[in-house]
Amino acid sequence: MWILYIILPLAGLSLGWAIRWLYARFQLTSSEQRAERIRQDAIKEAEAKKKEILLEAKEQVIRERNQQERETRERRAELQRYERRVLQKEETLEKKTGQIERIEQQFAEKGKQLDERESELGKQEERYRSELERISGLTVDEAKALIIADLENDARHDAQALINKIEQDANLTAEKKARDILVTTIQRLATEVTGDVTVTTVTLPNDEMKGRIIGREGRNIRTLETLTGVDIIIDDTPEAVVISCFDPVRREIAKTSLERLIVDGRIHPARIEEVVSKVSKDTSQKIFEEGEKVLFDVGIHNISQDAIRALGRLYFRTSYGQNVLYHSREVATIAGVLAAEIGVNRDLAKRAALLHDIGKGAESDSDQNHAEIGMEMARKMGEDPRIINAIGSHHNDVEPTCIESVLVQIADAISAARPGARRETLDNYIKRLENLENIAEGFTGVDKAYAIQAGRELRIIVNNETVSDERTRDLAKEIAKKIENDLRYPGRIKVTIIRETRIVEYAR
Numbered sequence: 397m398w399i400l401y402i403i404l405p406l407a408g409l410s411l412g413w414a415i416r417w418l419y420a421r422f423q424l425t426s427s428e429q430r431a432e433r434i435r436q437d438a439i440k441e442a443e444a445k446k447k448e449i450l451l452e453a454k455e456q457v458i459r460e461r462n463q464q465e466r467e468t469r470e471r472r473a474e475l476q477r478y479e480r481r482v483l484q485k486e487e488t489l490e491k492k493t494g495q496i497e498r499i500e501q502q503f504a505e506k507g508k509q510l511d512e513r514e515s516e517l518g519k520q521e522e523r524y525r526s527e528l529e530r531i532s533g534l535t536v537d538e539a540k541a542l543i544i545a546d547l548e549n550d551a552r553h554d555a556q557a558l559i560n561k562i563e564q565d566a567n568l569t570a571e572k573k574a575r576d577i578l579v580t581t582i583q584r585l586a587t588e589v590t591g592d593v594t595v596t597t598v599t600l601p602n603d604e605m606k607g608r609i610i611g612r613e614g615r616n617i618r619t620l621e622t623l624t625g626v627d628i629i630i631d632d633t634p635e636a637v638v639i640s641c642f643d644p645v646r647r648e649i650a651k652t653s654l655e656r657l658i659v660d661g662r663i664h665p666a667r668i669e670e671v672v673s674k675v676s677k678d679t680s681q682k683i684f685e686e687g688e689k690v691l692f693d694v695g696i697h698n699i700s701q702d703a704i705r706a707l708g709r710l711y712f713r714t715s716y717g718q719n720v721l722y723h724s725r726e727v728a729t730i731a732g733v734l735a736a737e738i739g740v741n742r743d744l745a746k747r748a749a750l751l752h753d754i755g756k757g758a759e760s761d762s763d764q765n766h767a768e769i770g771m772e773m774a775r776k777m778g779e780d781p782r783i784i785n786a787i788g789s790h791h792n793d794v795e796p797t798c799i800e801s802v803l804v805q806i807a808d809a810i811s812a813a814r815p816g817a818r819r820e821t822l823d824n825y826i827k828r829l830e831n832l833e834n835i836a837e838g839f840t841g842v843d844k845a846y847a848i849q850a851g852r853e854l855r856i857i858v859n860n861e862t863v864s865d866e867r868t869r870d871l872a873k874e875i876a877k878k879i880e881n882d883l884r885y886p887g888r889i890k891v892t893i894i895r896e897t898r899i900v901e902y903a904r
Contacts, residue, residue, distance in 0.1 A: 556866055598654050600635045608663050609637065609654070619665040623672040624650035644712035649679050683708030690721060694728045696747050700777050707750070709757035715812075723811055724753050730807035735800070745800045748786035751779070752804050755787070767793045809888075832889070835878050839871060853890040854879070860895050868895050 600606065610617045610630065617628055626641035628650070637654065641647040653675045657663050660671070687708030691699060710721035731749035735742040755770030764772075771788040786801040788794040790808050829847040836845035836856050841863035846855045856875070863871060876891045 560869065598637045598639065598651055598658070600637060600658065603635060605658060606630050606637070609657075611663065611665075615665055616663055616668060619668045620650065620654065620672070623669060624653065626650040628654075644714070645679065645683070645709055648712050649675050652679070683711065686711040686721060690725050690750070694725060694732075694746055694750055696728075696743075696750060703751070703754065703773070703777055706754050706757035706773065710753065713756050715756075718812070720753055720756055724750050726811045727752060727804065727807045730810050731800075731803045734803050734807060738799075740799050740803070744780060744782060745803045747779075748783040748800050749804045749807050751783060752787050752790045752808060765791075765793065767791050828883070831883055832879065835882060836875055836891075839875060841867070841871065849890075851889065853892060856891070856893045858893055858895050860897050863895060865895065868893050 608616070609620075609628070611619075617630070621628055624641075625643065625646045626639050629638040629640055631638070639647055639650050639654070641650065649672065653668070653672045656671050656675065657668065660667070683705055685708070687704035687706075690707060691697070691704065707721065707724070710724060711719065713720040715723065728746045728750035732742050732746040735745035751770065751774060753766060753770065754773055755764075755766035755768070758766075758769050758773060767788050767790065771784050771794075774784045774787055782798045782800050785794065785797050786804040789796040789801045790804050792805075796802050796805065829851050832847040832851060832854050833845045836842055836854055841858050842856055843859050844857045847853075848855055854875070856872075858868065858871065872891050872893045875893075876889075879889055879891070
């Protein structure tokens with residue numbers, strides 16, 4: 397019985413191992429079969445893919461072969477067309493060559509005929525020339541000279557007529573254009589028309605003040621003259637003291653100081669020194685303020701401190717009674733308007749015009765004129781070369797090299813020549829008129845010369861027997877050139893020449 401308990405478990409265990417082995421064997425057989433099927437399927441698929449690739453390759457080869465054959469046929473056809481075209485051109489060239497040969501033969505024959513004709517005409521021309529010389533009594537060279545002289549006179553007359561017409565047209569056009577621009581400029585200009593007068597006389601409340609100004613043993617007047625650098629003239633003029641000095645700034649300081657001392661009443665060396673020092677500072681400040689003010693009015697910036705002070709010093713300078721600073725501002729305004737009218741650099745023209753008289757405000761003892769000093773100052777300030785040229789050329793000290801320089805000259809002349817701008821003494825005025833008349837009367841053929849329109853026009857009467865119409869125009873130019881070279885004058889002078897034939901007879 398107990399054996400059964402032993403055998404039965406062993407038998408069950410053996411049966412389990414047998415079943416497990418059989419199942420494993422079955423699984424292995426199934427896997428091998430599946431692997432075999434997969435391999436067979438892969439082989440079949442590869443064979444099918446191989447056939448498909450081979451088929452596509454064959455089709456591609458066939459297509460390429462067909463394409464190659466088609467291109468070959470097209471090239472062969474194109475070559476055949478080229479060959480036909482070349483053959484046609486060769487035939488055409490052969491025909492043209494034959495035509496050219498025939499034409500050359502014809503030209504050669506005609507050339508021979510022309511040579512024979514030319515030789516015959518030359519002989520006939522020689523016979524005609526000999527006959528003409530015999531009839532006219534002139535050689536060929538003499539006839540040529542006669543014809544050339546006649547043609548030269550005609551050409552000179554026609555040329556002079558053409559020049560006169562061109563000059564008249566140019567003068568009419570230029571004068572109208574210039575008149576329009578100047579009228580527009582002057583109409584737009586709003587400025588003072590009264591000239592300033594530099595006051596060098598100080599009014600005293602009474603003659604006793606002269607003694608106080610002189611002081612004990614002349615101490616007061618010596619101190620005032622030493623501190624201000626002026627000469628104070630005290631003469632018999634009632635209730636007046638004259639201040640004399642070439643420097644307008646010193647003269648202004650002395651005048652203001654003396655007026656303050658007179659008002660204050662305390663006149664002694666210490667007080668004089670104190671007042672002069674304060675007035676000097678105030679004047680220096682006023683100079684700077686006047687320079688800045690005119691720059692602001694004109695609209696110019698970026699200028700050095702020295703230039704501002706030089707401009708401010710012009711406030712105390714006058715030229716023929718015209719304040720130089722106001723004159724510079726006016727010239728800048730006119731130049732700006734002119735530049736805007738003709739379309740050039742407006743800012744450059746205004747800057748050059750404002751600085752054109754800056755040399756008059758320089759603190760320099762140089763023997764150069766104000767234009768040369770102004771050029772040097774502008775060069776040190778790093779101004780534009782065109783501005784430097786405009787400063788130096790506004791009185792023709794140097795040649796103007798740009799349109800802005802010419803505009804500054806025009807604006808300067810307009811400002812100086814306008815009514816009320818400057819005062820001129822009667823002697824200078826009469827002398828200028830006499831000089832104008834003397835220049836004109838110095839030319840041959842001038843009978844009389846009259847300076848009219850306040851010296852703005854010179855009217856000349858010439859002898860019609862000695863001066864021809866053609867000579868009249870040249871004479872006017874020569875007189876105008878002589879006036880430009882010999883005289884200095886504001887604006888321009890019109891030269892008018894009158895040539896007339898006047899015949900008088902009396903019936904008795």
